Amino acid sequence: MSNGTITGAGNPGRTIDTVRAGLDRRYRAERRFRIYGLSAIVLGLLFVSILFITIIGNGYPAFQQTYVKLDIDFDPESLGIGDQRSNAALSGANYQALVRNALKVRFPDVTGRSDRRALNSLISSGASYQLRDAVLDDPTIIGTRRSVWVPADDDVDQLVKGHMDRAAAEGDRRLKDNQLAWLDQLQADGAIEKRFNTTFFTAGDSREPELAGIRGALMGSVFTLIVTLALSFPIGVATAVYLEEFAPRNRWTDLIEVNINNLAAVPSIVFGLLGLAVFINFFGLPRSAPLVGGLVLTLMTLPTIIIASRAALKSVPPSIRDAALGVGASRVQAVTHHILPLAMPGMLTGAIIGMAQALGESAPLLMIGMVAFIVDVPGGFTDPSTVLPVQIYLWADSPERGFVERTSAAIMVLLGFLIVMNALAVLLRKRFERRW
Amino acid sequence: MINKSIPVALAAAALTSGWAQAQSSRDYISVVGSSTVYPFATVVAEQFGKTSGFKTPKIESTGSGGGLKLFCSGVGVEYPDITNSSRRIKASEVEGCAANGVTDIIEVKIGYDGIVLANSKASQSFDLSRRDIFNALAKDVPNAAGDGGFIPNPYRTWSEVNPDLPDVEIEVLGPPPTSGTRDAFVELAMEGGCKTFDSIAALKKSDSDAYKARCHSVREDGAFIEAGENDNLIVQKLEANPAALGIFGFSFLDQNADKVQGSEVDGVAPTFENIASGEYPVSRPLYFYVKKAHIDVIPGMKEYLAEFTSEKAWGDEGYLADKGMIPMPTEERQQFADNVASRKNLSMAAN
Numbered sequence: 001m002s003n004g005t006i007t008g009a010g011n012p013g014r015t016i017d018t019v020r021a022g023l024d025r026r027y028r029a030e031r032r033f034r035i036y037g038l039s040a041i042v043l044g045l046l047f048v049s050i051l052f053i054t055i056i057g058n059g060y061p062a063f064q065q066t067y068v069k070l071d072i073d074f075d076p077e078s079l080g081i082g083d084q085r086s087n088a089a090l091s092g093a094n095y096q097a098l099v100r101n102a103l104k105v106r107f108p109d110v111t112g113r114s115d116r117r118a119l120n121s122l123i124s125s126g127a128s129y130q131l132r133d134a135v136l137d138d139p140t141i142i143g144t145r146r147s148v149w150v151p152a153d154d155d156v157d158q159l160v161k162g163h164m165d166r167a168a169a170e171g172d173r174r175l176k177d178n179q180l181a182w183l184d185q186l187q188a189d190g191a192i193e194k195r196f197n198t199t200f201f202t203a204g205d206s207r208e209p210e211l212a213g214i215r216g217a218l219m220g221s222v223f224t225l226i227v228t229l230a231l232s233f234p235i236g237v238a239t240a241v242y243l244e245e246f247a248p249r250n251r252w253t254d255l256i257e258v259n260i261n262n263l264a265a266v267p268s269i270v271f272g273l274l275g276l277a278v279f280i281n282f283f284g285l286p287r288s289a290p291l292v293g294g295l296v297l298t299l300m301t302l303p304t305i306i307i308a309s310r311a312a313l314k315s316v317p318p319s320i321r322d323a324a325l326g327v328g329a330s331r332v333q334a335v336t337h338h339i340l341p342l343a344m345p346g347m348l349t350g351a352i353i354g355m356a357q358a359l360g361e362s363a364p365l366l367m368i369g370m371v372a373f374i375v376d377v378p379g380g381f382t383d384p385s386t387v388l389p390v391q392i393y394l395w396a397d398s399p400e401r402g403f404v405e406r407t408s409a410a411i412m413v414l415l416g417f418l419i420v421m422n423a424l425a426v427l428l429r430k431r432f433e434r435r436w
Numbered sequence: 437m438i439n440k441s442i443p444v445a446l447a448a449a450a451l452t453s454g455w456a457q458a459q460s461s462r463d464y465i466s467v468v469g470s471s472t473v474y475p476f477a478t479v480v481a482e483q484f485g486k487t488s489g490f491k492t493p494k495i496e497s498t499g500s501g502g503g504l505k506l507f508c509s510g511v512g513v514e515y516p517d518i519t520n521s522s523r524r525i526k527a528s529e530v531e532g533c534a535a536n537g538v539t540d541i542i543e544v545k546i547g548y549d550g551i552v553l554a555n556s557k558a559s560q561s562f563d564l565s566r567r568d569i570f571n572a573l574a575k576d577v578p579n580a581a582g583d584g585g586f587i588p589n590p591y592r593t594w595s596e597v598n599p600d601l602p603d604v605e606i607e608v609l610g611p612p613p614t615s616g617t618r619d620a621f622v623e624l625a626m627e628g629g630c631k632t633f634d635s636i637a638a639l640k641k642s643d644s645d646a647y648k649a650r651c652h653s654v655r656e657d658g659a660f661i662e663a664g665e666n667d668n669l670i671v672q673k674l675e676a677n678p679a680a681l682g683i684f685g686f687s688f689l690d691q692n693a694d695k696v697q698g699s700e701v702d703g704v705a706p707t708f709e710n711i712a713s714g715e716y717p718v719s720r721p722l723y724f725y726v727k728k729a730h731i732d733v734i735p736g737m738k739e740y741l742a743e744f745t746s747e748k749a750w751g752d753e754g755y756l757a758d759k760g761m762i763p764m765p766t767e768e769r770q771q772f773a774d775n776v777a778s779r780k781n782l783s784m785a786a787n
Contacts, residue, residue: 091489117753125755129486165694172557172694207479207759284514287466288494369468373478375485375492376464384464384494394497397666399475399691399760404668 055415059408065197065210066157067149068123068186070102072131074142085139093135095128099150107182118179124151126199126211149193154209154402156183160194163401174401200409204375205391209402212395214410216377220290220370220385221359223378227294228301228358233351235298236305237340240347243306244313245335264303271299272364280368287369288384296364301354308350312343345432352425356418362389388414461733462513465493465740469503469520471665472549472616472685473722476761477520477744483755484743490736495520500616507725508533517730517737521723522549522616527784540728543782544741544772546750548762550686550711550719551621553608554696556678560602562594562699566717569701570629571597572606573660575653584635589655609663609670610654610683620720621683625701627651628717671696686711686719687760711762719762728779745773 076082078101079093103119104110110119127150134148135141155174158164170177186192203213239260247253275296279285285292316339324334365371370386371394378385386394388410395407467477474497485492498506500521507519508529525543533541553569555562571577572594576586594601611618630636630651640647654660663670667684671692674682681699686706689698698706702717710716724744731737743749750756752763763769774780 121758168694174691174693207475207482286462286514288496369496369498371497373474373481373495373497375482384466396668397471399667399685399687401691 055408055411057408058405059410059412060405061161061163062200062405062409063197064161064194065199066152066160067193067195068152068156069147069149069191069193070099070123070127071105071145072098072102072148073105073145074098074131074135075101076142079142081142085142087136090135090139091132093132095131095135098131099123099127107185110182115178118176119182122153122156122179122182124153124208124210126151126206126208149195151199151210152192154400156192157210158401159183160192161405200406204377205373205386205394206375207373207398207400209398209400209406212403212406214388214391214413216374217386217388217391217410218413219378220293220374221387223290223381223385224293224297224387225355225359227291227381228297229351229355231294231298232301232305232354236302236351236354237309237347239302239306240309240313241335241340244310245339246331260303260306264307267363268300268361269363269367271296272367274299275364276367286382286384288372288374288386289382290378290385290387291381292368293365293370293385293387294381296368297358297361300361300364301358304354304357305347305350308353309343309347312346312350313339315346316342342434345428349425349429352421352428356421356425359387359417359421360389360414362387362393365390388417463735464491465518465734465736466516467493467495467518467520467724468498468506468516469496469518469724470500470522470616470722471497472500472522473520473546473724475687476546476722476756476759477724479755479759480744480749481740483749484736484740488736488739488743490739493518493736493740499614504529504725505532507727508536508538510536511538511727511729513733515727517727517734518740519725521725522620522720524721524723525725525782525784530782530784538727538729541782542726542728542776542779544724544726544745544776545764545768546722546724546744546761546772547756547764548711548719549722550706550716550762551617551624551683552686552689552698552706552718553625553681553683553701554674554689554698555681556674557695557697559604559678561697562601562681563703564601564699565598565702566625566629567632568594568598568601568629569625570627570632570651573608573626573654574630574651575655576650578633578635584639586650589657589659592659604679606659607661607677607680608659608683609661609673609680611665611667612662615665617683617685621718622652622654624718624720626654685760686762690760708757708762712765722761725782726776728781731779741776745769745776 075098078097079095080097081089081093084090100116100120103123104116107119110116130150131148152160155164159166159175159180164173164175166173166180175183183192199211200213202215203211204216206212243253243257275292279292279295280287285295320338320342321334324338325331329337365387371390372384372386373394374384374386376383392407392410392414395403395410465481467481469477474495478495481493481495484490496503496516500519500523503516503519504521504525507516509515525541530541533539553562553564571589572591574589577589577591579585579587591597591606593603593605595603597606610621613619631640636647636650639650661680663673663682667688670682670684671688674680675695682696686708689696689706690708700706704710704716706716706718711719726737726741731741746754747769748754750761750763750769752766754763757763764772
């Protein structure tokens with residue numbers, strides 16, 4: 001506003017005119033400003049929804065898997081075990097032969113060697129492991145004949161899910177014309193079915209998409225996060241309490257504070273290099289272990305937790321501290337009895353957000369050997385393992401078409417965990433945070 | 437405060453137990469190395485883990501160079517037992533190995549991998565010569581006079597490179613220089629085309645460094661686009677952009693034959709048979725290297741090697757061929773299987 005309008009009190013008509021003249025422009029400016037803000041939000045939501053729609057659209061078929069019903073004859077002769085029933089003999093038996101025999105009986109007119117190979121390749125190699133587990137569970141089924149639903153090969157799975165174009169030229173399809181004809185026969189018999197894919201949640205990694213699961217990566221993430229939480233939360237809180245409540249204000253504590261803030265901005269790959277040099281090369285800890293992963297992620301999440309904890313401590317009113325000290329509490333009593341409990345929700349929120357960050361991190365783990373093919377589900381802190389984001393990375397780089405949907409499905413699981421963790425942080429804040 | 441000391445104690449316990457474990461023995465095989473061999477080695481490892489009763493080997497994807505570095509850092513359970521490589525070990529690496537006490541190494545060639553130039557099915561297929569590839573992608577090409585001088589690559593469209601090729605702009609998506617696929621492509625396809633110029637062939641004799649620089653430099657003016665290590669991504673980009681060509685491993689072409697088509701190189705199409713017979717010019721051998729000192733120490737090593745070198749794995753109809761690896765001829769397979777059985781030491785003079 002120009003000086004003239006304010007000082008022009010001796011001429012009231014002029015002021016109101018100026019205001020009126022400018023009013024429209026000012027309303028317009030406000031509307032424009034609101035539209036900018038609104039469109040920023042809409043744009044953000046649009047991107048998030050595009051992300052979710054593509055990931056869910058790509059990923060939801062992975063939760064189903066195609067199974068084929070076969071009449072398996074558990075014949076000891078084909079198994080090649082004769083009269084032996086020892087566990088060693090049973091686990092080493094030839095279960096592949098049972099699957100092949102069942103297909104031979106089902107399609108007696110398929111005779112040529114390459115035709116037989118084409119026919120056998122419709123069934124996943126996991127079928128024989130499934131039969132082995134069934135026999136080891138209950139050896140009395142040997143000699144009987146039963147219908148078993150076994151997983152189909154990933155190419156069949158892709159066809160049944162409609163990801164393969166039947167009309168394409170034969171050379172451009174993974175499944176050939178004769179294979180399609182056999183599948184149509186099976187389909188007509190009701191021997192092909194899509195079921196919920198439990199393997200995806202119970203198995204470790206595999207190079208066969210139909211046998212691959214996220215259990216191994218999930219357990220690896222759990223062990224890694226346990227180490228991270230167990231180390232970073234107590235260390236972070238202790239640092240924050242000392243700096244906030246006990247440390248003198250001088251040049252040294254200022255320096256420490258600046259460094260902590262800087263650490264929060266260091267790219268995470270740097271922590272991976274540090275972990276490689278210190279934990280693996282110097283201390284000789286094993287590669288690819290959740291223990292080392294957890295240590296590296298501790299370094300990464302510490303600054304986040306320290307900064308959040310200090311903010312939580314700062315938000316406790318000084319009057320509470322003064323009152324405690326005033327009635328004769330020691331500094332430690334004031335902190336542990338009064339200030340910490342009041343600051344705890346804020347600290348926990350910080351810790352959960354730090355953990356969510358650590359859960360989604362993959363770059364530092366590349367350096368310490370967690371980008372690995374690991375089939376066995378890890379059972380402890382020093383077993384070789386991988387984590388969810390790394391599993392996603394490995395699957396995204398696999399040639400088999402079936403891994404495309406599994407990649408998206410694994411992202412959905414990871415996003416699910418992140419949403420749950422962030423929701424927990426919000427809930428904690430809502431429930432327990434006190435305002436003064 | 438009491439409930440907070442529990443996690444600290446737990447962490448301390450975990451740390452010490454980890455320490456103890458690292459010092460003691462390891463009951464699984466540790467494999468590192470090439471991301472190109474990774475999809476094949478993992479299949480063998482999985483098969484081995486499910487059928488042998490031993491633990492499934494751990495296979496890290498570190499790249500050929502990184503794998504050899506780890507492999508050569510010493511003998512002992514904390515170092516890997518096997519490294520995969522999409523190129524042969526270098527003499528300098530053998531020396532580095534020896535300096536750290538890794539003197540006895542077994543070399544196993546496992547098969548071949550074809551590198552293909554492919555484009556979307558929606559557009560015309562290409563029939564390239566290696567000379568066309570060099571002309572289209574080199575940073576500098578010999579000048580028209582042919583007097584040994586070079587000019588910055590002037591070609592904008594494929595038809596300028598060779599009038600028989602379609603009139604579309606040159607746009608090739610390929611892996612970055614850190615990738616073994618890129619090394620092999622440059623060495624086999626580009627150098628192969630580069631050598632066909634008389635002036636450059638002469639340069640090879642007089643100044644081999646300058647020759648390499650000329651033949652191995654890829655243009656940086658936007659016609660060659662570094663699309664990252666992820667071959668699936670390149671396939672997706674080709675689908676979205678029918679004018680572009682992409683460079684990736686044969687197994688990705690095999691899996692996506694409904695979306696992309698391989699270009700013929702020197703008149704040979706990149707099919708399984710042509711790569712196996714050696715007719716297709718852009719293919720490279722894949723290897724793994726075994727630390728002899730570990731064979732009797734790590735449980736399952738002998739059995740893993742036997743599985744990898746068995747006909748049902750690397751044979752003509754083995755499960756590795758199903759995954760897109762090109763098997764070696766029968767005699768070569770027999771020779772390497774014998775080398776493994778007799779634990780024959782690597783010798784750089786051979787081959």
